[in-house]
Amino acid sequence: MQRLAMDLRMLSRELSLYLEHQVRIGLFGSGVGLSLILGFSFAYACYYMSSIAKKPQLVTGGESFSRFLQDHCPVVTETYYPTVWCWESRGQTLLRPFITSKPPVKYRNELIKTADGGQISLDWFDDDNSKCYMDASTRPTILLLPGLTGTSKESYILHMIHLSEELGYRCVVFNNRGMAGENLLTPRTYCCANTEDLETVIQHVHSLYPSAPFLAAGVSMGGMLLLNYLGKMGPKTPLKAAATFSVGWNTFACSESLEKPLNWLLFNYYLTTCLQSSINKHRHMFVKQIDMDHVMKAKSIREFDKRFTSVMFGYRTIDDYYTDASPNRRLKSVGIPVLCLNSVDDVFSPSHETAKQNPNVALVLTSYGGHIGFLEGIWPRQSTYMDRVFKQFVQAMVEHGHELSSM
Structure with a gap:
């Protein structure tokens, strides 16, 4: 078993060296790989500049x-x-x-x-x-x-x-x-x-x-x-x-763009949680005028503004607030x-x-x-x-x- 293991390791090493040699000769030695890299780089540079x-x-x-x-x-x-x-x-x-x-x-x-x-x-x-x-x-x-x-x-x-x-x-x-x-x-x-x-x-x-x-x-x-x-x-x-x-x-266009699925996932939800965190530390100050449990369930900036910001500053509706903002x-x-x-x-x-x-x-x-x-x-x-x-x-x-x- 020990002999077999040594033979397998030697065979593996020789195969690795052979493949490494063939890849080097076949691609870069012949210029194909380098040409592909240079070609892609040139195409990308042209696209970037134009x-x-x-x-x-x-x-x-x-x-x-x-x-x-x-x-x-x-x-x-x-x-x-x-x-x-x-x-x-x-x-x-x-x-x-x-x-x-x-x-x-x-x-x-x-x-x-x-x-x-x-x-x-x-x-x-x-x-x-x-x-x-x-x-x-x-x-x-x-x-x-x-x-x-x-x-x-x-x-x-x-x-x-x-x-x-x-x-x-x-x-x-x-x-x-x-x-x-x-x-x-x-x-x-x-x-x-x-x-x-x-x-x-x-x-x-x-x-x-x-x-x-x-x-x-x-x-x-x-x-x-x-x-x-x-x-x-x-x-x-x-x-x-x-x-x-x-x-x-x-503000209406901003809100609509941020509510698109990918933008909501990358930005909107995170910013909503940041807003919730920023007011939750002062929660005791708002409990008499705002339903804070409802605010903390908001899943978007628009929902947060509707439940908290617009109420805080006395706007009749979220549309009134967004118009003024x-x-x-x-x-x-x-x-x-x-x-x-x-x-x-x-x-x-x-x-x-x-x-x-x-x-x-x-x-x-x-x-x-x-x-x-x-x-x-x-x-x-x-x-x-x-x-x-x-x-x-x-x-x-x-x-x-x-x-x-x-x-």
Whole structure:
């Protein structure tokens, strides 16, 4: 038996060497395998360059704003090259939180009171080591608004702060009520239709640094809230300019897209559980006005909004709330320069309202990028297309914004 085992091992080894030799000679030795690989690579490269890598559409309601962006924010007219192995919408959306880095940021927290007795948590990055703006009273301030259930710890927020630090700017992150580990003092959370808390924050920050250029940037739901605020305030805002990223323009269309089977499985159900978790820790605050057991059985964002959000903010129906929450209906009233970055393939925002109805608004529309994705490069860990748009735009508005009034 021992002899047989030795013979079998020797036969196996010789057969392996023979097959390895034949495969090497038959494929790569003859060039067939290499030709197949090169042929596939060439075909994929041709498809990528012709169908994937494209210049974004720049839609503006005014020629002067368009010229300003082309002069001072050239990234909005340059070809966007999505990550070659991950350009599909859902892939970009799902992978960004795991691929991109989280730059270390040390915050200073501030709690401010609201008129109804609640509190809002602000996380400040003061940038006291700024060499460009050593005078804190005139140091540009960027207000950052995270997305749904997001906080100051999100990677895209940390990237914006890191880029702002490079420019010498100060940042402050607006954490919605009950988020970032803060307790609720009143039975009220937040939604993208109600701008009262944002108005409180903006007035507070402006009162601290009235001489500093003041800008804002909102991501996803944070961008919807920001646009609704700007549409409500018109030119009567202390903000000098604003930027939004991956905004849902029409809440009805967003909800319908996210309820498609695959999108529900990948995004909708998970976000619903995040919303439920965010309010369940404050459950005792809502039991008198809302059926919390019913809310916790919601299987979609629409069901959650119907059972909780719309009730919380006094809307008669979910349709009334979604109508009021859609930024597209307020776009005409925006009174300051606003740059909006969206992707055509964003399943969270399937419809993209034209920016031509307002000369103050510009829409940069990429063919790919997903929702808060915009990955680029072979291994997009340190920077994304969205980051570059943010940095160039805020710098352009701080340093050259005065040129817009003379155009």
